[in-house]
Amino acid sequence: MPALLFIANLFGISVARLLVYTGIIVALFVGALAIRQHYINKGYHSAIEAVKKQDAKAVAAANKVEEKTAVCTETSGYWDVISQSCKLEDVE
Known part of the structure; x- marks a missing residue:
């Protein structure tokens, strides 16, 4: 808790407001990751x-x-791979 109080005092805001801002930033970051993953999956x-x-x-x-x-x-032929055609053999 002292770290939160220090950071809040550093910005000149209350601890509750710091937590709200942190929650908003985390939500935006998670949303951005979800959108990014959606487009990665779509491309895949x-x-x-x-x-x-x-x-x-x-x-x-x-x-x-x-x-x-x-x-x-x-x-009675054989397939010529090069010409892609059938070559007939002489049948005896």
Whole structure:
């Protein structure tokens, strides 16, 4: 309590007013931290959603190529990775 009395006397205010001011400052600080955390979370979730969309597109593209290679293999061919096309083998 002597520290509170010293600080209050230093500012020339009562201890009760010092406690009220301290409470207001703490509330503002906690509010600012809550708002900051909200925007951090919002950005994080936005980035995660963008990555999920990109991953879904990549999986769809991979499945499409996999289907093409399966058809190519069934028709006695092989898939040329460089040209991204089916090369048919001569069947004897």
